[in-house]
Amino acid sequence: MTPGGGSGPMKDCEYSQISTHSSSSPMESPHKKKKSVPKRKWEVFPGRNKFFCNGRIMMARQTGVFYLTLVLILVTSGLFFAFDCPYLSEKITPAIPAIGGILFFFVMGTLLRTSFSDPGVLPRATPDEAADLERQIDIANGCSSGGYRPPPRTKEVIxxxxxxxxxxxxxxxxxxxxxxxxxxxxDNCVERFDHHCPWVGNCVGKRNYRFFYMFILSLSFLTVFIFAFVITHVILRSQQTGFLNALKDSPASVLEAVVCFFSVWSIVGLSGFHTYLISSNQTTNEDIKGSWSNKRGKENYNPYSYGNIFTNCCAALCGPLSPSLIDRRGFIQPDTPQLAGPSNGITMYGATQSQSNMAAATPLLQSEPSITSEELPLPGKTSLSGPCATLTLGQPTPPSSMPNLTSDSGLTDIIPLKEEHEGHQFLTPEEAPSPPGMLPSGSPIAHSRTMHVLSLASQDSLHEDSVRGLVKLSSV
Structure with missing residues (x-):
């Protein structure tokens, strides 16, 4: 049939050649394994947080109030720069929009820095660390069997x-x-925890408290600045056209004045409260609980205060910024295979530390008696000239009827040379078929003393099978 002269259905048929070559070995799965992409730590972070920009931005899960904060600042400042600043810069001075712009950018910078940073989250204990700590608590409470532990669990430091x-x-x-x-x-432990602020959408702790304080302090100045010059704008217009006409000519100024009037009291009051906390080196959490109040005792005092207002302020605002402890952008390290040294006759291949510990506690993985050359009976030979290496678990063990071939003298006794058996008749491959692992059919082996000698290839295959079996037992 010519390429162009087939029937209609035959033209639609397509044929593909089936590849008979397989890259996978018989012991491996025929399916190709997909390369696992390493995950970053923020993807499996146990706390209730949200991450953006590949873990660079960290926020609380409830961020609705934070967006309200952004809208209020952006809308109020935008109306001020759009409707009030042109008139004020013409009538009074061009420095008004310049100062307002500097305050606005400082407020936005400190707000985003507070909201998008790690407040000082403490990493959780690993399972091994938690088990060790539980063991220490049991011993301290006199309950080593893991029974009742008297709450609360506390430690005292001076x-x-x-x-x-x-x-x-x-x-x-x-x-x-x-x-x-x-x-x-x-759902995180935060170092030097101050409080959780929904207005910034994040916790306030050791690593972002200074930015939070600068945010509320600069926002207080910006709110007072906008409110003062909005009132000034309305007064100047009312002198020319009257108060009602001034309100009609600039309705944006009315909205700005209302927002600033109701927010300035809370913002300025919050700034004053945190100024007091910084000057006494306290946190909001400690002040609410009264941790260092004199009501708890005459000898109760704040051990973190330096005794000087200026020193306390410098320690809170100018001290070095501690690094993040959670490494949220780091990669999760998989369990890398490690070759453990032989212990009690056990050789672990590709086992991690946890698997080695499990193997030590599993009866199936305990050490077996080693087989030496003295336990292998040799026909016509009582001992070997060289010592035989100890075979441990995970290495192929030859049959008891097979002699150990580690010395040259043993090989010469078991496998005679061709000149010594010229008169003997040898079996053909058809008469005495040899399985894989025997010596090649061309090797002169006497029929009266035929031995099954394992080749290096068969030993490697048996070694791989035993290793895979050991790894499967370790992963159970």
Whole structure:
């Protein structure tokens, strides 16, 4: 049939050649394994947080109030720059929009820095660390069998002569450091926890408190600045056209004045409160609980205060910024195979530390008696000239009827040379077929002393089978 002269259905048929070559070995799965892309730590972060830009931005899960904060600042400032600043720069001075712009950008920068950063989240304990800590608590409570533990779990440390209790976090499985607390909304332990602020959409802690304070302080100045010059704008217009006409000519100024009037009191009051906290080196959490109040005792005092307002302010605002402890953009390290050294006759191949510990506790993976050359009976030979290496678990064990071929003298006794057996008749391959693992059919082996000698290839295959079996037992 010519290429162009077929019937209609035959033209639609397509044929593909089936490849008979397979890159996978018989012991491996025929399906191609997809390359696993390594995950970053923020993708499996246990806390209730949201991450953006590949983990660079970290926020709380509830961010609705944060967007309201952004809208209020952007809308109020935008109306001020669009409707009030042109008139004020013409009638008074061009410095008004310049100062307003500097305050606006400073407010937005500190707000985003507070909202998008790690507040000082403490990493949770690993399973091994948690188990070790539980064991220590059991021993301290006199209950080594894991029974009833008297709550609460606390430790006491002395800081500047003041006894401070460290509480145990049942969620993070750690003893919280001094001044740390667990945020119920973010489900994280935060170092030097101040409070959870929904207006910034994040916790306020050790790593972003200074930015939070600069945000509310600069926002106070911006609110007072806008409110003052909006009133000035309305007064100047009312002198020319009357008060009602001035309100009709600039309705945006009325909206700005209302927003600033109702927000300035809370913002300025919040700034004053945190100024007091910084000057006394306290946190909002400590002040609400009265941790260092004199009502708890005459000897109760704040061990973190330097005794000087200026020094306390410098420590809170000008000290070095501690690095993040959670490494949210780092990659999760998989369990890399490690070759463990032989212990009690056990050789672990490709096993991790946890698998080695499991193997030590599993009866199936315990050491077996090693087989030496003395336990292998040799026909016509009582001993070998060289020592035989010990065979441990995970290596192929030859049959008991097979002699160990580690010395040249043993090979010469078992496999005679061709000149010594010229008169003997040898079997043909058809008469005495040899399975894989025997010596080639061309080798002169006497029929009276035929031995099954394992080749190097068969030993490697048996070694691979035993290793795979051991790995399967370790992964159960």
């Amino acid at each position: 800081i500047n002569g003041q006894t401070v209790k460290l509480k145990y976090c049942f969620t993070c499985k750690i003893f919280r450091p001094p001044r740390a607390s667990h945020c119920s909304l973010c």
